[in-house]
Amino acid sequence: MLVVYTTVGDEAAAKRLAQTVIRAQLAACAQISRIESLYLWAGDMQQTPEWRIAFKTTEACYDAITTVLKADHPYELPQIIAVPVCAAHPEYALWVESKSIAPTTPGAANRT
Numbered sequence: 001m002l003v004v005y006t007t008v009g010d011e012a013a014a015k016r017l018a019q020t021v022i023r024a025q026l027a028a029c030a031q032i033s034r035i036e037s038l039y040l041w042a043g044d045m046q047q048t049p050e051w052r053i054a055f056k057t058t059e060a061c062y063d064a065i066t067t068v069l070k071a072d073h074p075y076e077l078p079q080i081i082a083v084p085v086c087a088a089h090p091e092y093a094l095w096v097e098s099k100s101i102a103p104t105t106p107g108a109a110n111r112t
Contacts, residue, residue: 001085001096004055004065006078007037013074014051020072026065027055028099059084060102 004027008014011032018030031054038047055065062082069080088096 001088001093002057002059002062002082003085004057004062004080004082005052006055006069006073006080007035007050007052008074008078009048009050011051014053017069017072018053018055021055021065021068024064024068025099025101026061026068026103027057028096030055056096057100058097058102061100064103 006017008017011034014032018032021027022030033052033054035050035052036047037050038045040046057065066080069078073080085093
């Protein structure tokens with residue numbers, strides 16, 4: 001299992017990306033949280049509200065999720081990172097695996 005994270009600037013974009021990935025069956029679920037981010041961009045300190053999306057998925061779906069997020073993401077340089085899950089309730093892990101279907105044909109990441 002993996003948890004793939006990205007951030008966006010507003011709730012509507014977060015919901016849109018989450019729905020796109022879930023409908024494509026690339027993740028079992030997505031959790032959306034409001035956060036505050038501090039970072040340097042173009043030499044200036046930025047402090048902005050953002051929305052973080054955590055996708056519960058599998059390693060086999062990572063590349064397809066990345067493709068979908070990059071295509072639809074509003075940021076010039078989106079954060080797309082994955083963290084492996086070192087332990088999970090076995091029944092939950094099976095559910096995630098059953099709902100996260102890696103594409104097997106070209107273009108399958110864009111299915112809805």
